[in-house]
Amino acid sequence: MIAKKMKDLVLNGSTIRAMFEEGKKMAEQYGKENVYDFSLGNPNTPPPESVKKAALAILQEEEPLRLHGYMSNAGYEDVRDRLAESLNARHQMQYTRDNLILTVGAAGALNVALKTILEPEDEVVLLAPFFGEYIHYVQNFQGVPVVIPPDIPDFSINFEALEAKLSQKTKALIVNTPNNPTGVIYSEDDIRRLAELLRNKQKEYGHAIYLISDEPYREIVFGGQTVPYLPKFYENTFVGYSYSKSLSLPGERIGYLVIHHEMEDAEETMQAASVANRILGFVNAPSLMQRVIGVCAEEVSDMTVYQENKEILYRELTAMGFEMIEPQGAFYMFPKSPIPDEKAFCQAAKRYRILLVPGSTFACPGYFRLAFCVSKETVLNSLEGFRQLAKEFGLGGQDVPKAGL
Amino acid sequence: MIAKKMKDLVLNGSTIRAMFEEGKKMAEQYGKENVYDFSLGNPNTPPPESVKKAALAILQEEEPLRLHGYMSNAGYEDVRDRLAESLNARHQMQYTRDNLILTVGAAGALNVALKTILEPEDEVVLLAPFFGEYIHYVQNFQGVPVVIPPDIPDFSINFEALEAKLSQKTKALIVNTPNNPTGVIYSEDDIRRLAELLRNKQKEYGHAIYLISDEPYREIVFGGQTVPYLPKFYENTFVGYSYSKSLSLPGERIGYLVIHHEMEDAEETMQAASVANRILGFVNAPSLMQRVIGVCAEEVSDMTVYQENKEILYRELTAMGFEMIEPQGAFYMFPKSPIPDEKAFCQAAKRYRILLVPGSTFACPGYFRLAFCVSKETVLNSLEGFRQLAKEFGLGGQDVPKAGL
Numbered sequence: 131m132i133a134k135k136m137k138d139l140v141l142n143g144s145t146i147r148a149m150f151e152e153g154k155k156m157a158e159q160y161g162k163e164n165v166y167d168f169s170l171g172n173p174n175t176p177p178p179e180s181v182k183k184a185a186l187a188i189l190q191e192e193e194p195l196r197l198h199g200y201m202s203n204a205g206y207e208d209v210r211d212r213l214a215e216s217l218n219a220r221h222q223m224q225y226t227r228d229n230l231i232l233t234v235g236a237a238g239a240l241n242v243a244l245k246t247i248l249e250p251e252d253e254v255v256l257l258a259p260f261f262g263e264y265i266h267y268v269q270n271f272q273g274v275p276v277v278i279p280p281d282i283p284d285f286s287i288n289f290e291a292l293e294a295k296l297s298q299k300t301k302a303l304i305v306n307t308p309n310n311p312t313g314v315i316y317s318e319d320d321i322r323r324l325a326e327l328l329r330n331k332q333k334e335y336g337h338a339i340y341l342i343s344d345e346p347y348r349e350i351v352f353g354g355q356t357v358p359y360l361p362k363f364y365e366n367t368f369v370g371y372s373y374s375k376s377l378s379l380p381g382e383r384i385g386y387l388v389i390h391h392e393m394e395d396a397e398e399t400m401q402a403a404s405v406a407n408r409i410l411g412f413v414n415a416p417s418l419m420q421r422v423i424g425v426c427a428e429e430v431s432d433m434t435v436y437q438e439n440k441e442i443l444y445r446e447l448t449a450m451g452f453e454m455i456e457p458q459g460a461f462y463m464f465p466k467s468p469i470p471d472e473k474a475f476c477q478a479a480k481r482y483r484i485l486l487v488p489g490s491t492f493a494c495p496g497y498f499r500l501a502f503c504v505s506k507e508t509v510l511n512s513l514e515g516f517r518q519l520a521k522e523f524g525l526g527g528q529d530v531p532k533a534g535l
Numbered sequence: 536m537i538a539k540k541m542k543d544l545v546l547n548g549s550t551i552r553a554m555f556e557e558g559k560k561m562a563e564q565y566g567k568e569n570v571y572d573f574s575l576g577n578p579n580t581p582p583p584e585s586v587k588k589a590a591l592a593i594l595q596e597e598e599p600l601r602l603h604g605y606m607s608n609a610g611y612e613d614v615r616d617r618l619a620e621s622l623n624a625r626h627q628m629q630y631t632r633d634n635l636i637l638t639v640g641a642a643g644a645l646n647v648a649l650k651t652i653l654e655p656e657d658e659v660v661l662l663a664p665f666f667g668e669y670i671h672y673v674q675n676f677q678g679v680p681v682v683i684p685p686d687i688p689d690f691s692i693n694f695e696a697l698e699a700k701l702s703q704k705t706k707a708l709i710v711n712t713p714n715n716p717t718g719v720i721y722s723e724d725d726i727r728r729l730a731e732l733l734r735n736k737q738k739e740y741g742h743a744i745y746l747i748s749d750e751p752y753r754e755i756v757f758g759g760q761t762v763p764y765l766p767k768f769y770e771n772t773f774v775g776y777s778y779s780k781s782l783s784l785p786g787e788r789i790g791y792l793v794i795h796h797e798m799e800d801a802e803e804t805m806q807a808a809s810v811a812n813r814i815l816g817f818v819n820a821p822s823l824m825q826r827v828i829g830v831c832a833e834e835v836s837d838m839t840v841y842q843e844n845k846e847i848l849y850r851e852l853t854a855m856g857f858e859m860i861e862p863q864g865a866f867y868m869f870p871k872s873p874i875p876d877e878k879a880f881c882q883a884a885k886r887y888r889i890l891l892v893p894g895s896t897f898a899c900p901g902y903f904r905l906a907f908c909v910s911k912e913t914v915l916n917s918l919e920g921f922r923q924l925a926k927e928f929g930l931g932g933q934d935v936p937k938a939g940l
Contacts, residue, residue: 131743131799132651133676136807139814151607172605181603185594185823189587198586198784200577202556234639234788234817249538266814271538272677323737338536379603381822383639393536409544409671411646412639416821417786418590521828 132157153485160483166512168500169485171310171461172285173378175431175503181377184425188418191252203408204400204498205232205386205415209424216427221359224391231387231403232415235380236346238407239370239387240267243342244302246399248273252301257287259464259494261310273301280494285312285455285464287320291325296331302340303328307357308347311492311499312464313440313457315351318358325364332366338394341367346385347460349376349430352437355458365392373423375461375503378431384419400489436461439502439509446513451525461503464489468523472498478522482515544813546833557888565888571917573905574717574890576866578783579906580836586782589830593823608813609805610637610791610820616830618791619761621832626764629796636792637809637820637828639787641751644775644792645672648747649707650811651804652680657706662692664869666715666749666900675699678706685899690717690860690869692725695733707734707745713752713762716897716904717869718862720756723763730769743771743799751777751790752865754835757842760863764940770797778828780866780908783836789824835863841866844907844914850917856930866908869894877903883927 132140150171156165161263162320184335188197204210210227217225233239244254250272256264258280276295281288305324307316316324328339345359351357361367369388389400407414414420440463444456454465465474473488476498491499498513502509520527537545552575593602609615615632622630638644649659655677661669663685673680676895680803681700686693710729712721721729733744748765753776756762774793780786794805812819819825845868849861852870859870872880878893881903894902907914925932 132804132807133654136651136811137803139810140803140806174600176599177603182599186591189590189594194581194587195579195783198582198786200555200575200785237816237818246537246541263814267816270675270815316812349648378600381603381819381825383818383821398542398545399537401545402537405544406541409668410675410815411642411672412817413642413788414786416788416824418823419821420786493720520689 136504145249149485149487156483156485163507164313165483165485165513166504166508166515167485168502168504168512169487171375171501171503172380173375173431173503174505175378175433175435178426178429178431180426180429181379181422184422188421188425192421200502201414201417202364203404203414204230206417206420206424209420212424212427217388221362223361225388226391228245228397228400229389229391231389231400231407232420232470233370233385233387233407234412234415235374235385236344236370236372237263237267238383238412238415239368239372239385240304240342240344241270241410242262242387242403242406242412243280243328243340243368243370244268244271244273245410246403247301247340251299251300251442253297255292255300255303256493257292257305258283258301259309259311259463259489259497260304260306262491262493264304274299276300277493283453283455285309285314286316289323289326293327296327298335300331300335300339302342304342304344305360306344308350308459310347311462311487311489312455312456313462315355315458317358321358321360321363328364338366343367343369346371346372346375350433350436351459352440352457354522357459361390365390366394370418376430377426379419382416382419383421384415399523429444435506436503438506439504442506442509443500443502447516449527450517450520451527452520463500463502464497465500467496467498468520470496472496475523479515479519482514484515484519497512554890554892561890563921568912570890571910571920572890572908573907573917574892576780576834576906576908577785578780578908579910580840582783583831583834583836585831585834586827589827590823592786593826593830597826602826606819606822607809608819609635609809611822611825611829611860614825617829617832618773622793626767628766630793631796633802633805634794634796636794636805636812637825638775638790638792638812639788639817639820640779640790640865641749641775641777643817643820644773644777644790645669645709645747645749646675646815647792647808647817648745648773648775649676650675650815651808652706652745654706656704658702658704660697660705661898662697662698662707662708664690664714664716664824664894664897664902665709665711667706667896667898668759669709679704679875681705682715682898688858688860690714690719691721692729692732694728698732701732703740705736705740705744707747709747709749710765711749713755713864713888714798715752716864716867716892716894718867719860719864720760720762720863726763726765726768735766735784737771746772748772748774750774751780754781755838755841755866756864757862758843762864766793766795770795771799780916781835784824787824789820789828791820809816840911841908843911844909847911847914848905849906855922855925855930856932857925860893865907868905868907869899869902870905872901872903873925873930875901877901880928884920884924887924889917889920889924
């Protein structure tokens with residue numbers, strides 16, 4: 131007699147996680163090298179050597195009771211000082227430790243922010259396509275997700291639909307740039323326009339509307355693009371950051387929440403968010419990893435493999451006739467499915483041992499997501515399967531010679 | 536404009552956490568050695584050497600992408616196998632990996648269990664005195680906490696009050712033995728009686744009533760006591776376990792949730808709990824610590840310091856005239872306040888630089904909690920303050936000579 135909602139979730143499952151489990155099984159059956167698993171955002175580039183070095187040194191040198199003990203729910207003060215400095219230097223902000231809470235990844239940070247601000251029935255705006263977990267995060271606090279349809283084919287912000295859906299009940303808007311699943315970076319012009327829109331609506335409705343910026347992909351950017359830093363454009367901004375991708379540590383659950391220093395009631399919000407971190411059962415971010423981040427705040431994993439994969443896949447798949455927008459960041463691409471029922475297409479892809487995630491998972495049916503955080507070899511070996519898929523579905527691509535990849 | 540509930544929480548704060556912050560400030564002001572901070576359950580005995588050894592070896596030897604990467608939301612399969620074996624050997628159970636989810640501490644485990652089973656308005660029974668965070672955990676899922684008044688002076692289970700408060704809406708009961716804040720271990724007779732009562736009520740109401748056993752203190756037991764293992768007595772049992780105290784790793788947030796193999800719908804419950812672990816934002820327990828636990832599952836920290844502290848404090852404080860039941864486990868004692876307003880008493884204790892937590896925090900006013908997970912030196916040096924406190928409040932204790940402690 132589990133909760134009804136949970137029963138439904140078990141039945142429907144997470145498509146992505148189900149793929150992950152299926153991928154593991156297929157790997158056992160066919161051999162890992164013969165399965166082209168593009169389903170999960172599990173980094174494929176190792177953490178920088180400095181992470182291992184820092185972890186070893188900290189374990190060797192620090193007093194274990196302090197290292198593994200409780201600290202303030204917001205995290206170690208010196209680590210938060212360090213991160214504030216780093217962010218201030220990078221983005222010209224004026225953060226202090228009191229604008230930062232170390233969290234159990236960005237998922238933890240987003241849940242803490244939502245717990246802090248949401249009253250039951252408050253609306254939270256999501257811009258499709260988006261990471262499907264946002265729906266759960268909002269519902270965890272009896273919020274109501276309001277989905278803005280995608281801006282096709284650019285996948286930037288659909289302002290017309292957005293304006294129409296903002297209401298007196300709008301409490302927050304979640305933005306994810308570089309975007310999962312499209313790889314799009316929202317332009318500075320769009321961010322400015324969004325900030326102005328929200329400011330006007332705040333005045334009109336007489337209450338704060340929060341921007342929640344989910345930033346796990348900030349450091350994964352192609353071709354010298356820059357990612358506008360949302361707090362520079364809008365005061366009532368939370369940032370959920372994660373080291374899952376930037377330092378390739380997704381299993382360690384380490385990230386932070388920024389509470390903008392110019393946010394309305396910033397001090398009270400910080401206190402409330404610390405309480406939220408505790409009462410949601412996180413209590414605090416894992417302590418050893420907090421200290422590792424304190425040392426490695428300026429490091430990033432080597433992202434060149436993602437860039438290479440992106441280039442090969444974009445070039446080859448578009449040549450085969452797949453339509454898509456070229457990813458600017460993150461490690462995802464989001465091509466149009468050759469048939470409207472993209473779930474059927476993803477099913478068909480499995481016959482070529484290619485694992486893809488249907489766009490409906492991201493509130494954007496008719497497309498599919500391909501996570502290219504895999505080895506270059508996997509990418510190259512998958513191409514023949516994609517070629518056959520394209521043929522099977524009648525795509526009019528040119529016949530690309532295999533050589534010269 | 537944060538949520539109203541969070542505003543209230545910021546105003547009222549967590550008494551325990553406020554003490555923790557105050558203790559840090561007092562330590563800066565008077566010197567750490569002159570502050571007798573009995574407020575927080577932060578272990579004082581270091582992790583066993585094997586923890587450090589295991590962490591270093593794992594970091595040196597394991598492939599970093601695997602070590603720090605995503606795994607199944609329930610945790611590494613081999614670690615869950617290992618824990619299942621260990622629990623089966625210890626408690627004669629028939630667990631497999633599919634009865635275990637690695638969690639972000641026991642707080643994470645309890646939240647996962649409650650998310651899995653609670654419908655809005657479901658009642659969750661709490662036996663006073665109890666860890667105050669349970670109220671929040673239940674309310675996180677729109678459950679209604681139903682508080683059973685304490686069984687004074689024994690602090691065992693108040694069956695009369697419990698029977699009276701069980702209802703058609705009762706979905707679960709949280710049990711914590713050895714108990715925070717009393718140090719009491721519920722007897723096997725009481726557990727049997729509780730199991731029978733719940734079984735009868737399940738029949739009467741026609742639905743499952745879950746027992747949620749919060750077990751962070753299982754390994755901290757004095758004088759050869761044994762702690763009955765609740766799943767042996769009742770099928771619909773979840774166990775939330777934590778390595779925070781047994782391995783002195785509270786900051787690392789590592790523990791597990793047991794789903795009894797004979798629980799109603801055990802398989803579906805396991806799947807739902809894995810989903811809950813993900814959508815609550817935990818995603819999975821921190822990966823490096825999972826692997827450490829896999830190696831150190833049979834280890835415990837040296838608990839002799841707690842036993843020594845308990846003995847000194849129990850002997851001296853009772854001699855001073857404080858009334859209390861002798862702790863059988865955990866590292867807390869819960870004496871009666873010399874005045875009914877125990878908050879005023881705890882305030883007065885601060886003048887002697889003694890930090891205590893008022894019993895109202897545990898739904899049991901008129902008592903105070905003393906966490907003796909501190910150094911023996913702190914205990915000894917605090918005694919003079921306690922003696923003066925006892926005098927100030929007119930306790931009729933004998934004058935204990937200082938020598939011979």
